[in-house]
Amino acid sequence: xxxxxxxxxxxxxxxxxxxxxxxxxxxxxxxxxxxxxxxxxxxxxxxxxxxxxxxxxxxxxxxxxxxxxxxxxxxxxxxxxxxxxxxxxxxxxxxxxxxxxxxxxxxxxxxxxxxxxxxxxxxxxxxxxxxxxxxxxxxxxxxxxxxxxxxxxxxxxxxxxxxxxxxxxxxxxxxxxxxxxxxxxxxxxxxxxxxxxxxxxxxxxxxxxxxxxxxxxxxxxxxxxxxxxxxxxxxxxxxxxxxxxxxxxxxxxxxxxxxxxxxxxxxxxxxxxxxxxxxxxxxxxxxxxxxxxxxxxxxxxxxxxxxxxxxxxxxxxxxxxxxxxxxxxxxxxxxxxxxxxxxxxxxxxxxxxxxxxxxxxxxxxxxxxxxxxxxxxxxxxxxxxxxxxxxxxxxxxxxxxxxxxxxxxxxxxxx
DNA sequence: TCTGGGGTCCTAGGACCC
DNA sequence: TCTGGGGTCCTAGGACCC
Numbered sequence: 001x002x003x004x005x006x007x008x009x010x011x012x013x014x015x016x017x018x019x020x021x022x023x024x025x026x027x028x029x030x031x032x033x034x035x036x037x038x039x040x041x042x043x044x045x046x047x048x049x050x051x052x053x054x055x056x057x058x059x060x061x062x063x064x065x066x067x068x069x070x071x072x073x074x075x076x077x078x079x080x081x082x083x084x085x086x087x088x089x090x091x092x093x094x095x096x097x098x099x100x101x102x103x104x105x106x107x108x109x110x111x112x113x114x115x116x117x118x119x120x121x122x123x124x125x126x127x128x129x130x131x132x133x134x135x136x137x138x139x140x141x142x143x144x145x146x147x148x149x150x151x152x153x154x155x156x157x158x159x160x161x162x163x164x165x166x167x168x169x170x171x172x173x174x175x176x177x178x179x180x181x182x183x184x185x186x187x188x189x190x191x192x193x194x195x196x197x198x199x200x201x202x203x204x205x206x207x208x209x210x211x212x213x214x215x216x217x218x219x220x221x222x223x224x225x226x227x228x229x230x231x232x233x234x235x236x237x238x239x240x241x242x243x244x245x246x247x248x249x250x251x252x253x254x255x256x257x258x259x260x261x262x263x264x265x266x267x268x269x270x271x272x273x274x275x276x277x278x279x280x281x282x283x284x285x286x287x288x289x290x291x292x293x294x295x296x297x298x299x300x301x302x303x304x305x306x307x308x309x310x311x312x313x314x315x316x317x318x319x320x321x322x323x324x325x326x327x328x329x330x331x332x333x334x335x336x337x338x339x340x341x342x343x344x345x346x347x348x349x350x351x352x353x354x355x356x357x358x359x360x361x362x363x364x365x366x367x368x369x370x371x372x373x374x375x376x377x378x379x380x381x382x383x384x385x386x387x388x389x390x391x392x393x394x395x396x397x398x399x400x401x402x403x404x405x406x407x408x409x410x411x412x413x414x415x
Numbered sequence: 416t417c418t419g420g421g422g423t424c425c426t427a428g429g430a431c432c433c
Numbered sequence: 434t435c436t437g438g439g440g441t442c443c444t445a446g447g448a449c450c451c
Contacts, residue, residue, distance in 0.1 A: 014451090037419075044419050046451090059451080065416050078419095105422085105451050189424095191449045225425070248423070255419060290443085300418070306444060342420090423450080430443080 003172040005113040005125050005148070006241065008155040009094060009132065012143045012164040014087075014107035015047035015078055021141055022082045030074035037063030039075050041257050042339075046078050050164065089140045097132050102241045110152060112241035126169040133167060150175065153237040156188055175235045182206045187232050194229075209233050246348075247284070251292075252276045253342025259298045261337045263328075270327050273343040274320040281319075281345055282379055287312030289347035291319060293326035296340035305329050309365045312349045315375040318367035319345070 011017065015035040019027040027033055031051040037043025045066050048057040055070035063075060087106045095101045100112040113120075113128065120128055129146035136144050147159030148169035155170075157178070162168035170178045183205055185195045203209045210233060218226030231237070252273050260266055270293070281288055292306035305326040313319060323343050381389045 042417085042419080046419080060419080062416060062418055065418090068416085107451070189449065193448060222426075228425095249421095251421070253420065292444095302446085304445065308443065340419090421451085423448105425448080426446085428444090430441100432440085432442105433438100 002114070002117075003150040005116070006150065006152055006155040007098075007111040007113060007125070007129055007132070008104075008147045008152070008159045009090070009109045009111065009136065009144050010147070010159045010163070011087075011090065011107035012145055013047050013049060014142070015083060016049045017142055018083045018086050019076050019079050021086070022079045023076065027074065027076045032070055032073040034063065034066055034070075034073045034075045036078050037066075037075065038077075039063060039067055042255055048073075086140065086142060090136055090142055090144070093136050093139050094132065097135060100241050100243055102243050102245065110155070110241045124169075126167055129167040129169060133165070151235065151237040152239050152241065153188060153232065154178070154235050157182065157186065157235075160186075179206050179233070179235050180210075184209060184233070189228075189232060206233055248348065249344055249346040250277050250280050250284075250286075250288075250348070251342060251344035252280075253294060253340055253344075255296075255340045256338070259337035259339050260341075263331055263335075266327065266331070266338060266341060267324065269341050270323055270343065271320060273341065274323045275316050277343050277345050278314070278316045278319045278375065279379060279382070281348075282314055282351070282375065285351050286348045287314040287351045288319070288345040289313075289349070290345070291322040291326065292342075292344040292346065293323050293330060294340070294342035294344065295327070295330045295338055297334065298337040298339055300339070301334075302340075303330055303334070306344075308347060311365045312347075312351075313365050313367040314351060315367050315371035316378070317371040317374070318365060319343075321366060 016027075016033055019033065019035050021028070027035075031049060032055075033049040034045055034052055034057060035048070036046030043063050045057060045059055045061045045063055047059055048066065052066075052070050052073050055073075057066040057070050057073070067073060067075070083106060087103070091101065091103050091109060094109050094111060098111040098113060099116065102110045104110055111132075113125070123131075125148045129148050133144055133146050136142060143165045145159055145162035145164055146167045147155045147157065147162050148167070149155045149158050150170075150172050154175055158168045158170050184190050184198055184203060187206070190198075198204070198209070203212070209229075212230075214227065214230045216226075217230050220226060221229060254269065254273065256269075260269070289310075289312050290306055290308040292304055294302065294304045296302045307322055307326060309318075309322070313322075327341075
């Protein structure tokens with residue numbers, strides 16, 4: 001088998017680019033631009049312009065801290081729906097250019113070009129990458145960088161060398177030499193915790209770790225994780241580029257502008273979150289078995305409770321009831337001011353495969369046929385008249401969201 | 416410094432089954 | 434009467450990524 005030909009197409013400072021395209025008179029004119037988080041409230045930097053990065057501003061940094069480093073910077077909210085739309089455009093162009101495309105995140109696309117040599121008239125992988133880069137820029141106005149190699153993890157690492165607006169390909173056989181120039185911290189999946197633990201053992205560079213035995217890693221980290229690290233150091237990765245990978249969970253969470261103390265207030269917020277994830281679930285034609293509630297206390301301690309029902313559910317009523325039970329459990333264990341509340345759904349199944357819903361199944365889940373019909377009717381009304389068309393009958397939901405339909409995924413700036 | 420929101424994957428212990 | 438080992442599912446927590 002000839003070596004695989006994998007590309008990773010990665011948008012450069014994606015949120016910054018989209019903010020500028022969306023608001024050319026405002027964000028578009030600010031070289032020092034920070035996207036995400038309000039200047040005063042809680043929130044972090046989602047992305048910063050290359051000019052702002054020169055001041056030490058980084059993603060995930062509290063925005064207040066970023067503004068101390070770079071006080072002249074302009075801060076704008078994440079243009080969420082514009083980002084989703086622009087990401088789809090990039091994906092559409094790439095799927096016209098390449099046979100196998102997987103969207104790995106909103107701004108990253110893996111391409112598997114194995115077997116396209118003849119189709120592309122033996123063009124080099126680097127020339128192909130540059131052709132794709134220019135075509136994406138021409139048709140979507142989005143600047144991307146492209147990394148290439150024989151495996152996903154190699155393409156991923158190569159992309160960092162390609163930034164910004166460039167191409168970098170690691171040729172077959174050159175992988176080990178390429179990796180040997182890197183720190184262990186550069187490897188995807190090796191984060192701050194593992195980096196710290198490795199450093200304690202005298203391991204900082206990839207080269208330092210190449211002599212370490214598989215058995216030593218496994219004795220330290222466990223069988224699976226030890227084997228994973230041993231392979232990662234060598235750039236080994238047999239994961240496929242899978243264009244059809246299904247979503248595994250749906251969640252929505254909110255950090256409050258000020259901590260919430262009262263159970264009633266929290267339960268109001270829970271209702272809004274439950275409705276939001278349930279609506280997303282049904283829009284995607286899915287049902288769910290496991291509901292999780294996440295509570296982050298004022299001291300940043302994060303706790304979760306989850307419950308799995310024997311049969312999949314989909315209605316606002318059943319999902320909210322499960323979430324309410326879980327929230328009350330969490331609160332009874334530790335009743336202190338809360339800074340974040342979230343609802344997550346996992347164990348997803350297609351609603352069309354759900355089969356018939358007899359009395360037996362209803363007994364197991366607490367969801368009735370009527371609950372389902374009500375939720376679908378509410379969905380239909382909302383899609384015609386907007387999100388505020390229907391409010392729950394018995395409870396006045398003070399947390400309901402504003403009219404902007406693009407806002408239903410939430411943003412960090414709505415408070 | 417005072418820590419977002421959307422995800423994926425892994426681990427470990429206990430229950431349960433064979 | 435006491436005791437195996439493996440597999441799967443569930444739950445809680447955490448690391449990591451963009």
